[in-house]
Amino acid sequence: MRLTKEEFIKSEKGIITVDFLFAFTLVMGFAALMFSLSLTLTVVEVTQYITYASARNFYGAHIALPDQNALATQKFAQLTTNKTFGPLFKNGWFEINQPLIGDLSTVYPEYKPKNAKDPNLFWGVGTQFIARMLDFRIPFYGSTTSEEGDGFKTFIASYLGREVTMSECISFSHQRWKAIRSLKAKGLIGYQTNTTDDGYIIFTDNGC
Numbered sequence: 001m002r003l004t005k006e007e008f009i010k011s012e013k014g015i016i017t018v019d020f021l022f023a024f025t026l027v028m029g030f031a032a033l034m035f036s037l038s039l040t041l042t043v044v045e046v047t048q049y050i051t052y053a054s055a056r057n058f059y060g061a062h063i064a065l066p067d068q069n070a071l072a073t074q075k076f077a078q079l080t081t082n083k084t085f086g087p088l089f090k091n092g093w094f095e096i097n098q099p100l101i102g103d104l105s106t107v108y109p110e111y112k113p114k115n116a117k118d119p120n121l122f123w124g125v126g127t128q129f130i131a132r133m134l135d136f137r138i139p140f141y142g143s144t145t146s147e148e149g150d151g152f153k154t155f156i157a158s159y160l161g162r163e164v165t166m167s168e169c170i171s172f173s174h175q176r177w178k179a180i181r182s183l184k185a186k187g188l189i190g191y192q193t194n195t196t197d198d199g200y201i202i203f204t205d206n207g208c
Contacts, residue, residue, distance in 0.1 A: 029138035126157025
């Protein structure tokens with residue numbers, strides 16, 4: 001039976017199918033969004049642990065600062081290339097850059113203390129985290145971002161500080177001895193008169 005134009009316009013046949021397809025698309029799109037967000041937050045926590053473990057290796061005292069940097073770099077590479085964590089950053093969904101190690105306020109000036117007398121607490125290990133998984137388009141919802149290319153970015157870091165190295169401790173002790181010998185004594189003989197650098201021995205015990 002062929003419907004006339006007026007009858008076809010007034011007919012409600014198939015409207016349930018249209019509603020179902022529309023609702024199904026919205027629900028599946030929302031489910032995909034929640035899945036992507038949940039997985040992204042999980043990988044963020046993994047990345048946070050990687051920076052923490054690397055910063056912990058960097059924190060410990062060593063012979064010199066390059067040795068501390070090498071230990072942090074070694075731990076970062078070990079965790080990002082093992083069979084458990086490595087695949088998370090090689091599937092194209094997530095990516096992390098090479099680690100930034102040391103005084104991160106030199107890279108991010110906003111981290112520097114406003115008062116020069118305040119200590120700088122931003123010593124540690126950080127990396128740039130890119131979540132391309134969150135950059136996609138859902139029908140009816142639209143795109144998750146207006147930008148194109150690298151998706152969502154954030155800087156993830158752990159700040160544990162840094163112990164004094166043995167070379168820094170020795171240098172500090174030398175300078176301290178020189179400062180002691182140069183002290184002025186009113187009405188008395190100065191330290192430099194009866195002391196020499198020959199008998200001065202420095203002992204280090206994992207710091208100063």
